[in-house]
Amino acid sequence: MGRLRPCARYGLLMVPYLLALGLGAALLRALEGPPALQLQDKLRAELAAFQGEYGACLPTGALEELLGTALAAHAHGVSILGNGSEAGTWDLPSALLFTASILTTTGFGHMAPLSAGGKAFCVVYAALGLPASLVLVATLRHCLLPLLSRPVGWVAVCWQLAPARTALLQAAGLGLLVAGTFVLLPALVLWGVQGDCSLLEAVYFCFSSLSTIGLGDLLPGRGHDLNPVLYHLGQIALLGYLLLGLLAMLLAVETFSELPQVRAMVNFFGASGPLTGEDQGGILGQDELALSSLPSSTAAPEQAPAC
């Protein structure tokens, strides 16, 4: 077999990637370990003080048990605190935000299904909905990219840019537009509207949502005694932001991935020699499928096995 060690160069990419994973972890550990430990110590000191002061009246472990159940329920979005007039965790705007977070794979996790039926439904819903999301995005991309490239095409003609530079300009332009419109601008709005979060936290939240990481540690409005109408409006705004922003971001990613420089990089790391992998084997390409009206023997692979 001629390609005994195919794509050996991807090791050049894999090793730094894994190193970056490890270094990132080490750095975050250095940055976050101490504050987390401090907070933990502070909390436990508070608990100890509380027990010390009032422990005489509390049976052993009763407080811990209460805290434990409260924390466990919190993971599903059910709060032990709050007054009885709330509609509960699964009001319609919250449910919509939850389904949107599933279909966009953001998965904030501030709410999660409790029942077996709910969990099963989530799996089925995601299994059907995620491919549908992908088809929708592919379709919209099909429509929107030509529209987006038109202004860039005009600029290219006016400035007499080479096609390669035009592609770079398009990618850079789209990237900046998306970053500005879907990360910076919403972050500024959030920062303005929500009094107690810094601009960094707002950018962090917008970026985390748009990249579909969805850590869910900062959700606007949660835990605040907001006017319910405002809170729900905020949830619907977030929902729209997720859907539109993700579409924009995927368009930008697609644009970058089609750049010749990026393709060359992928080809470089993925090739074992001068021939690119795309010329050989791989999934049946458009051309071969176009030939599908011909007898299948014309599409025989290189090494026919003995049947």
Next chain:
Amino acid sequence: MGRLRPCARYGLLMVPYLLALGLGAALLRALEGPPALQLQDKLRAELAAFQGEYGACLPTGALEELLGTALAAHAHGVSILGNGSEAGTWDLPSALLFTASILTTTGFGHMAPLSAGGKAFCVVYAALGLPASLVLVATLRHCLLPLLSRPVGWVAVCWQLAPARTALLQAAGLGLLVAGTFVLLPALVLWGVQGDCSLLEAVYFCFSSLSTIGLGDLLPGRGHDLNPVLYHLGQIALLGYLLLGLLAMLLAVETFSELPQVRAMVNFFGASGPLTGEDQGGILGQDELALSSLPSSTAAPEQAPAC
């Protein structure tokens, strides 16, 4: 302009999609609303009973304040409960799992940065790491798909399948392989290892992680008094699972997206007429870029503006 209403058919896709979003929300609300309300009522009754029994010794609001701070810290992975011998939230395996959850966009959210430096680092790390992840996956796809298609090619020759059927067989085969190896099998292992979760919950967790939704409500081992070594081994196993499983899943998605049936569907919904969008405008294709050695005037777009 000839294309006044481009890609009007995508509305046929968009409307059902938004309807599905709404219906999913309504259905989840019906499934989850009652259990969540019940849990909430139960918790608040417990709190009320607690206060009723021991409230005499507790100052007003002291317990609520304690609960509030405990819940807020919990969102960052800091637990008020537990003994002092733990290494803290950001031990190395936990930090590695966190960075992996960022790079794979899963974002469990069971831990989150507290400090401004940590948040800023996460944004930068994701902004650099996500494109790197995409390049890595593209490269590996470049290498692995040819290998995967070889057995299918042999089968196609033996059974004299048409190329279109071969592609379908490849996609279906890969899909089943990924579902079996990366969802069902790990779910069975998890179910076997972790005594208190059902098979459904294990499948739910594996699916949620692999699809990068990452709700984070069920994280194996959390909250259990496990042997720390076992717990950390579990975290490392989860880390490997995320990285490998996601790669496998993306390969499967790529395979499906290249199916002629899928492409035809995207073309159908994205076209405004017989001409496909790909023939016109759009991002500069490979051919045009190959012509980049020629003067740029050859690549002038249809409608040259007056400069």
